[in-house]
Amino acid sequence: MFRSFPYDDPFKAPCDHWSTLYQFFLPEDIRPHGLMLPEIIKKMPWTSDFHVDHAARAVYLRPEDTTSDLSTSCSNAFSKLTQRSIDQDNFAVIHKTHSELYPIVGYKHRVSFERYFDNLFGFVSRGAHLTVYSSTQDGMKIWVPRRSAHLFTYPNCLDTTVAGGVAAGEGPFECIVREADEEASLAEELVRKETKACGSITYVGLTNPGDSGEQSLISSDVVYVYDLELPEGIICRQNDDEVKEFNLMSIEEVKKGLGAGEFKTNSALVMIDFFIRHGIIKSEEEKDYTEIMARLHRKLPLPTAAG
Amino acid sequence: MFRSFPYDDPFKAPCDHWSTLYQFFLPEDIRPHGLMLPEIIKKMPWTSDFHVDHAARAVYLRPEDTTSDLSTSCSNAFSKLTQRSIDQDNFAVIHKTHSELYPIVGYKHRVSFERYFDNLFGFVSRGAHLTVYSSTQDGMKIWVPRRSAHLFTYPNCLDTTVAGGVAAGEGPFECIVREADEEASLAEELVRKETKACGSITYVGLTNPGDSGEQSLISSDVVYVYDLELPEGIICRQNDDEVKEFNLMSIEEVKKGLGAGEFKTNSALVMIDFFIRHGIIKSEEEKDYTEIMARLHRKLPLPTAAG
Numbered sequence: 001m002f003r004s005f006p007y008d009d010p011f012k013a014p015c016d017h018w019s020t021l022y023q024f025f026l027p028e029d030i031r032p033h034g035l036m037l038p039e040i041i042k043k044m045p046w047t048s049d050f051h052v053d054h055a056a057r058a059v060y061l062r063p064e065d066t067t068s069d070l071s072t073s074c075s076n077a078f079s080k081l082t083q084r085s086i087d088q089d090n091f092a093v094i095h096k097t098h099s100e101l102y103p104i105v106g107y108k109h110r111v112s113f114e115r116y117f118d119n120l121f122g123f124v125s126r127g128a129h130l131t132v133y134s135s136t137q138d139g140m141k142i143w144v145p146r147r148s149a150h151l152f153t154y155p156n157c158l159d160t161t162v163a164g165g166v167a168a169g170e171g172p173f174e175c176i177v178r179e180a181d182e183e184a185s186l187a188e189e190l191v192r193k194e195t196k197a198c199g200s201i202t203y204v205g206l207t208n209p210g211d212s213g214e215q216s217l218i219s220s221d222v223v224y225v226y227d228l229e230l231p232e233g234i235i236c237r238q239n240d241d242e243v244k245e246f247n248l249m250s251i252e253e254v255k256k257g258l259g260a261g262e263f264k265t266n267s268a269l270v271m272i273d274f275f276i277r278h279g280i281i282k283s284e285e286e287k288d289y290t291e292i293m294a295r296l297h298r299k300l301p302l303p304t305a306a307g
Numbered sequence: 308m309f310r311s312f313p314y315d316d317p318f319k320a321p322c323d324h325w326s327t328l329y330q331f332f333l334p335e336d337i338r339p340h341g342l343m344l345p346e347i348i349k350k351m352p353w354t355s356d357f358h359v360d361h362a363a364r365a366v367y368l369r370p371e372d373t374t375s376d377l378s379t380s381c382s383n384a385f386s387k388l389t390q391r392s393i394d395q396d397n398f399a400v401i402h403k404t405h406s407e408l409y410p411i412v413g414y415k416h417r418v419s420f421e422r423y424f425d426n427l428f429g430f431v432s433r434g435a436h437l438t439v440y441s442s443t444q445d446g447m448k449i450w451v452p453r454r455s456a457h458l459f460t461y462p463n464c465l466d467t468t469v470a471g472g473v474a475a476g477e478g479p480f481e482c483i484v485r486e487a488d489e490e491a492s493l494a495e496e497l498v499r500k501e502t503k504a505c506g507s508i509t510y511v512g513l514t515n516p517g518d519s520g521e522q523s524l525i526s527s528d529v530v531y532v533y534d535l536e537l538p539e540g541i542i543c544r545q546n547d548d549e550v551k552e553f554n555l556m557s558i559e560e561v562k563k564g565l566g567a568g569e570f571k572t573n574s575a576l577v578m579i580d581f582f583i584r585h586g587i588i589k590s591e592e593e594k595d596y597t598e599i600m601a602r603l604h605r606k607l608p609l610p611t612a613a614g
Contacts, residue, residue, distance in 0.1 A: 010325045018317045171591045197586035200600050222597050279504035284478045290529050290611040297604030304597040
């Protein structure tokens, strides 16, 4: 997934993969906020709020409604486009349903779009992952859930203890508190008090078979990572139907799961980052240590902060 | 320092800063291992082991001695060049002295050069930094040394508790164990038992006035970061003349020192990484959080692992 979108060699011309992409622009910002494939440009049921410039390989959102503020008019433009996409049912990722609202990351106005548009537009998306672990007399153990068989993305895969997309108007930590109850039955008070923010990982990948939707869409993600160490007695158990079961796994068992490709792709990255931060993967034993650290914290090709 | 060597925009041609550089090549490896400025190419007292190709903007090490193995012949070629540079005294960074031996990172043969050649050739250098902290009733406190006034680089600056360059034939952790005794009087047994490897940071910068040597040389560094939490009673104190004094600083005091530019440049980065890993800098409060994480873990333009 990650090798398929390489960094350019600074001594050579930019690689071909950039030359076919369309950049997506928002009002009052000269920086692109999305990266779209030509076939998506063709299939998207554009409304009159959007202007596609094929010569410039650019899409501009210029809301027809000029009386509302930009937050409202841009969000409404996305909302109309979503409804058209649902009605026409021409994108597998949308599969005729509405989803949560996500914010456009790095834009100075609060504009939201529906989650399933994410990779179609190549917007930056944000997730929050919490790794819950305990120190036992047999060494460190990690609470690892198995995803339910009915899920649209990565069914039956192993996952981070708690994980979710950061919704519009929500901070990463609030996302963790919410999901920790929903997914792992962890009490809010405990999570608020003991959870530690430990950084973020960033990567650019192309969507792959595990995503079940359109393939090879550009996915630029920020994942905020959190740790929670629990005393041995407290357990994680499923609270909704997204999780099939929880297991308290040894480091060796987790490594085996990673090696067998059993983890959801980005959850595998979160686990590798956890292993590096906790000294389980050491520079003396892993020759690609520095390269792994750089790839886990890629500079995204799109803004992540208001310019 | 770090803004002065930006990433290229993938939608544009490579930036000018790459076009003037000379790439440095080693035998049996098609990947460049160094990035040299034209004025250094001109001033370097090249021996017949080195071949400068101005048209290709490349320097090739092709040792005249073809009977020894490449480790020996390449290391000897650097050794001869170092002696000439010392004799001619035309580089401020070398200032007529010999230094430690550093390895060429990411090369399949063990080749070493003297530390002061590092930035002249634009090789990747490796350091190891240990942050020592205690949980006190007034919150977390960090042991921060002030560098001696007589040091060649960054005199009088604040620094990481323990830090050093990783020498040839040494691992990052062994470097920490050695320097923890030399710089902070920390017992080997304690350091070996309690120190935790927590990742690495990578950056590309241009040397600046704090370096006291040639300016604007390209410095690509890997810094392996370690944490050591001590019970309140154990203290750090200077053991050699590189440290002027140690202070157990509160987080607020460290932040003040960072804001005032009192820290050695890369030690400031290590502190910021520590603050992020320990939830002291939070994504909710720092709008450039993701950008900072990416810049602290830059993909270096040179190999860090044998290809």
